[in-house]
Amino acid sequence: IFKLFEFMHESFPGVQEMAVDTFLKICQKCKRKFVVVQHSEQMSFVEEMMSHIAQDIAELEHLHVCTYFEAVGYMISAATPDTKERLVTNLMQLFNEKWGNMLRTLQSSGNLEFLQDQQVLREISLILRVNERMV
Template structure:
C-alpha cells in the first residue's frame, strides 16, 4: 500500500522532486538515488518494481536531457550491475543462463526495466541502447534452448517447468521491447537502430517454433 501511495505522489508531484526546493542541498530525487540500495533491500520484489516505476515517473519532469540521462543511469545502477554479471557469466558458459535462480533474477531485472520504461517514457532510450544487444542475445539463447528441449522431448516438453520458465524470459524481453516501441517518440532511431536487429531473429523464431511455444 505504501508503495502504491508513493507512486501516486510521484506522478502528481514529480516536478517538485527533481527541482531544488528551499532548504535542500540537492533535489529530493538525487537524495533518493543515493539511498536507493538501502531502500530496495527492505522491499519485496513487487514493491521494488513499484519503487522503480515511481522514480522513473519523477524523472519525466526533468527537462534537461543530459541530467535526465545521468539520473536514469544512477537509478539503473543496481539492476544493470546484476545484469552485467549475468551476461559475463553467460559469455563464459551460456548454460548458466538456464539455471532456475538465474532465470528468476533475469525476469526480475527485465520487469524492473519495463516498469521504468513505462513510467519515464521516451527518456528510456539511453538505457535501452545500453542493454539492447544483450536483450537480443538473451532472446536468441533461450529460443535455441527451448528448441533443444522440444527436439529431445517432443511437443509435450513445451509444458515442462523448464520450458515454461525459459519462455517467461522471452516474454519479458518482448514486453520490454513492446513497451519501448510504444513510448518512443524517435521513430527514425527506432527504424534505423532497433528494428533491423529485432525483426529477423524474433520473427524467424516465431515462425520456426511450435504453435504452443510461440510468444506473442
C-alpha cells in the same frame, strides 16, 4: 516520504504494498517537486534518493521493486531533458551491474546451465520488468 521508505522494510502483510502504492501515487501527482532543488537543500530529492536505492528496495518483493522504480520514473519524467539521462543512468546502475555480472558469468562459463537456476531466472525477470517499468 521517508516514513514510506521505513514501511518498505516492514514484514507485516500488506504494509510494503501500501507503502509502494502510496509512493507511486505521490510521485504521479507531485513529480515536479522531486526534481527541483528545494530551498535550503543541496540537491533535488530524486538525486538524494539515488544514494540509498539499494537499501530502500532490499526487503521488497519483486513486484514492489517494480512499482518503486515506476514511481521514481515518474519523478524523472518531470526533469529537464539534459538531467533525465543522468538520473536514469544513476537509477539503473544497480540493475545494469547485475545484468553485466550475469552476462559475464554466462560468457566465462560458456555453459547454459547457469540459466536453469531458478534464482538467476528470477533476477533476469526482475531486471527486465524494472526496465519495462522505467520506459
